[in-house]
Amino acid sequence: MSVGARLAALAAVAGLATLPLWAPRFLLTVAAEVLIFGIAATSLNLLLGYTGLVSMGHAAFFAMGGYTAGLFAKHVTPLFWATVPVGMAAAAALAVVVGAFALRTTAVTFLMITLAVGQMLYALAIKWRTVTGGSDGLLGIPRPTGLGIEMDAPRMYLVALIAYLLVLWFLRRLLDAPFGRTLVGIRENEGRLRALGCNVQAYKLAAFVVAGALAGLAGVLFGQFNRFISPSEIHWHRSGQLMIMIVIGGVHSLIGPLLGAFVVVAIQDLVSSLLTQRWMTVMGFVFIGFVLVARGGLVGLWGNAVRRWGRQPADGGLAPDLPAAGRQISGTPTSGSPASGAAAPGVGAPNVGAPGMGAPSVAAPGVAAPGVGAPSAGAPGVTADAGAPGLPVPDAPARGADPPGG
Amino acid sequence: MTGSGAPAVIECRNVQMRFGALAALAGVTLTVVEGERRAVIGPNGAGKTTLFHIISGELRPTAGTVRLLGTDVTGVPPHVRARMGLGRTFQRNNLFTRLTVWENVRLAVQVRLGLGAQALRSAEAYPEVTQEADRLLALVGLSDRRGQTVAELSYGEQRQLEVALALATRPRVLLLDEPTAGTSPAETARLVALLAGLPRQITLCIIEHDMDVVAALADNITVMHYGQVLADGPAAAVRADPRVQAVYLGTGEDGDAC
Numbered sequence: 297m298s299v300g301a302r303l304a305a306l307a308a309v310a311g312l313a314t315l316p317l318w319a320p321r322f323l324l325t326v327a328a329e330v331l332i333f334g335i336a337a338t339s340l341n342l343l344l345g346y347t348g349l350v351s352m353g354h355a356a357f358f359a360m361g362g363y364t365a366g367l368f369a370k371h372v373t374p375l376f377w378a379t380v381p382v383g384m385a386a387a388a389a390l391a392v393v394v395g396a397f398a399l400r401t402t403a404v405t406f407l408m409i410t411l412a413v414g415q416m417l418y419a420l421a422i423k424w425r426t427v428t429g430g431s432d433g434l435l436g437i438p439r440p441t442g443l444g445i446e447m448d449a450p451r452m453y454l455v456a457l458i459a460y461l462l463v464l465w466f467l468r469r470l471l472d473a474p475f476g477r478t479l480v481g482i483r484e485n486e487g488r489l490r491a492l493g494c495n496v497q498a499y500k501l502a503a504f505v506v507a508g509a510l511a512g513l514a515g516v517l518f519g520q521f522n523r524f525i526s527p528s529e530i531h532w533h534r535s536g537q538l539m540i541m542i543v544i545g546g547v548h549s550l551i552g553p554l555l556g557a558f559v560v561v562a563i564q565d566l567v568s569s570l571l572t573q574r575w576m577t578v579m580g581f582v583f584i585g586f587v588l589v590a591r592g593g594l595v596g597l598w599g600n601a602v603r604r605w606g607r608q609p610a611d612g613g614l615a616p617d618l619p620a621a622g623r624q625i626s627g628t629p630t631s632g633s634p635a636s637g638a639a640a641p642g643v644g645a646p647n648v649g650a651p652g653m654g655a656p657s658v659a660a661p662g663v664a665a666p667g668v669g670a671p672s673a674g675a676p677g678v679t680a681d682a683g684a685p686g687l688p689v690p691d692a693p694a695r696g697a698d699p700p701g702g
Numbered sequence: 703m704t705g706s707g708a709p710a711v712i713e714c715r716n717v718q719m720r721f722g723a724l725a726a727l728a729g730v731t732l733t734v735v736e737g738e739r740r741a742v743i744g745p746n747g748a749g750k751t752t753l754f755h756i757i758s759g760e761l762r763p764t765a766g767t768v769r770l771l772g773t774d775v776t777g778v779p780p781h782v783r784a785r786m787g788l789g790r791t792f793q794r795n796n797l798f799t800r801l802t803v804w805e806n807v808r809l810a811v812q813v814r815l816g817l818g819a820q821a822l823r824s825a826e827a828y829p830e831v832t833q834e835a836d837r838l839l840a841l842v843g844l845s846d847r848r849g850q851t852v853a854e855l856s857y858g859e860q861r862q863l864e865v866a867l868a869l870a871t872r873p874r875v876l877l878l879d880e881p882t883a884g885t886s887p888a889e890t891a892r893l894v895a896l897l898a899g900l901p902r903q904i905t906l907c908i909i910e911h912d913m914d915v916v917a918a919l920a921d922n923i924t925v926m927h928y929g930q931v932l933a934d935g936p937a938a939a940v941r942a943d944p945r946v947q948a949v950y951l952g953t954g955e956d957g958d959a960c
Contacts, residue, residue, distance in 0.1 A: 346779050411764045414757045469822060469824075472824045474818055474821075474825045474831075475820060477808070477809060477812060477818075478809070484798040485798050488797065488867070489809070490779075492781075492809070492870070492871055493871055494784075685802070
């Protein structure tokens, strides 16, 4: 990554880290929620965007982490260093069990099975009142201790930020490593990978468990920060919402899901305060809009904008490593040629090199709420490093990012 | 059948494959010995590709057994057979279409080296993968296309990449399903030279319609027809077989009656 991109990433992180110094308190709570759902959506994107597994029950792992850690915090200890591993381990264990049989199927069947498992757990959480609190949810989860500080809104925000950055860093490493390449290979052509001697099932399960554990982490933070978790966190609506975050932010991009989480939470909070119950409708239209005209999500739009302004040559000889994003959902393979539509090409690295300020305003007019723009305004900068999916598209895009960065 | 003492690497015993009422393979028995260059020919629909799918584990036969390198692999999944030393190419290009040529080969090399589970070091940090991928691309003549995605390659170039991927697994047995279909004459010549130059430790089994390619590569020929082995043996003998000529020249139904 170029110096400019590094600086931009650094600036973005610094911007996010100093948010508590100037942002109003309620905003920090919202920002923490964005980060937490950002972690959950990012973990799902490991399956959806990188492995090609469309799981429709991801909220189950989120809630598994949240409930387990909540119960552990209530009945054993709220110690942060205990609840996090316990919650993650529970989510991972659930992922092992679910993955072991769900991954025997593919495509739509896999989607239906993960959906069914999620709904079964939803029913379980409602019926098993003595443990889960039933439809009232698990109340009175203690805030985390052991961090040496009282957990108020700014600090919870910072913990969520650190957790998000760690997840981002971890997944970046994972995807750059041979393991990540294998996952991308599975997404692209699992049959051929198998014919080459790869135990595809084992890798899918590994990805499923990693994604489950990370969703569990998000669930732990969610439960302990809100002091509450309810069955609605398991419902497939939540799983679908995570998927919407990914599509809006950008499949095949590491940073995309956080941007998507920001948009979804912003719409939810803004619209529901202005138009009461209509936020789902608005969300639906925004989602349809992205599916129709911006398959690459915000990250893809940003890349196109950068290209259109001529700051960077078109893909040219450099292979856009993962052209047309967003296709994973429909599953229709199209050629990677640059001709495949305005929004489609080059959603990969070339686009994301550019630093952040204004990405949301370019990408989502009317969505980037006034005053709420800050958390995400910094965020795309992180992309410079983190957004590049699986494969190498070395310097050119990063160089393209220099002028705005410096 | 070669009478030499070389060990059998592929042994199919009475292999049958039914798709509903259709018998794609109606009891095929076939032995390929180590180092052999075997061509499998026959009209379209004769069951050649089905046989390859069964040998590589893509399909499970409805009856019969398959032995690979002396081991019964009838119920063994494809990736295990691949790790035993079975490499293959596909009749229709079966590649990682949206990835670059370079990444395609690297993936294959990485799988063979068993590096897939490595999750910490960058994939670029494995010189053994890089060198091997370089070597293979040079071998099939795609070095200057490495940065292109597969979708940008010509069909013939994709066929060459197919072979590169199969060779990346360092197979002991290589199944090639119409490797020269759709390639230009120059590409065909290059591919034939490449295959002819492979060390004799690698056993080749090749489905091919181009008789010049068959003549250039094969010691022995298996002729399939309607899911059965019609003739099997040294190339010259098979060619002279009147039943084979009947099938290929279409002189009537008497060829089938045998």
